[in-house]
């Protein structure tokens with residue numbers, strides 16, 4: 001038992017030649033997963049301690065911690081930048097908006113001051129060598145450097161931060177999105193990226209996304225919509241309310257449409273940058289004719305009366321129909 005094989009790389013699921021940053025990442029990932037406060041698995045405590053021990057073994061942090069950022073390569077330019085999407089409704093994007101955005105952040109744990117471990121009031125049996133002071137690794141039998149060969153430790157992983165030295169500290173910021181930004185465009189928010197070790201923070205890049213809209217479709221800066229309209233209104237013409245994203249627009253419809261048609265309302269589409277109406281796209285409306293349904297007797301009679309009136313001057317009002325009958329009659333003997 002005391003000389004069972006101890007395989008810290010295997011425990012952390014990393015390669016034998018993993019560098020310090022990889023070891024640290026693997027440790028944080030596994031520590032988060034197996035922290036007994038988060039993971040109800042009865043084996044979580046044992047797994048967590050094993051993970052911690054493997055990390056300590058590989059990073060050379062015996063039961064005295066601290067200063068373990070030494071040796072980590074400084075982040076490259078941009079390493080502290082953060083990239084995320086922000087989703088807007090069509091109206092929010094058109095008018096601009098102030099939108100809450102949750103920034104997932106980590107900061108040093110205040111219980112252990114970011115060290116990941118705390119001093120114990122009583123010494124504890126070493127988790128790695130089980131008190132023997134020796135550990136059998138894949139290569140040889142070595143002195144346990146977690147406890148320095150003593151078989152017991154005086155520090156333990158901090159419960160607050162699962163031994164990672166960091167805790168999640170989300171921050172909600174209000175992001176101002178200017179009117180008329182298009183999907184795929186990017187907002188740059190300086191100082192809202194990851195904290196960099198040298199102080200300060202990187203840039204948060206937020207890519208604008210549009211939530212799917214049931215009615216309207218964006219095509220460049222044009223907005224397309226299909227709108228049902230009374231067949232009688234299409235024939236008679238007159239004022240018609242057109243559904244635009246920001247509210248209905250009244251138009252004067254030319255009479256005599258039957259088949260339905262596409263209307264282009266110039267400048268009534270998506271605004272230009274900064275909400276500019278000069279660069280706004282068009283609202284392109286496909287009108288879909290709807291015949292009236294469930295007519296009562298009086299309504300049916302008035303339509304029939306109109307129909308009779310129009311048939312009296314068939315050549316004028318229904319030229320196609322009139323031509324057809326003329327051709328039919330001419331072809332009869």
Ligand SMILES: [Zn+2]
Nearest residue numbers: 109112158161
């Ligand atoms: Zn802590």
Ligand SMILES: [Zn+2]
Nearest residue numbers: 126129144147
């Ligand atoms: Zn030990």
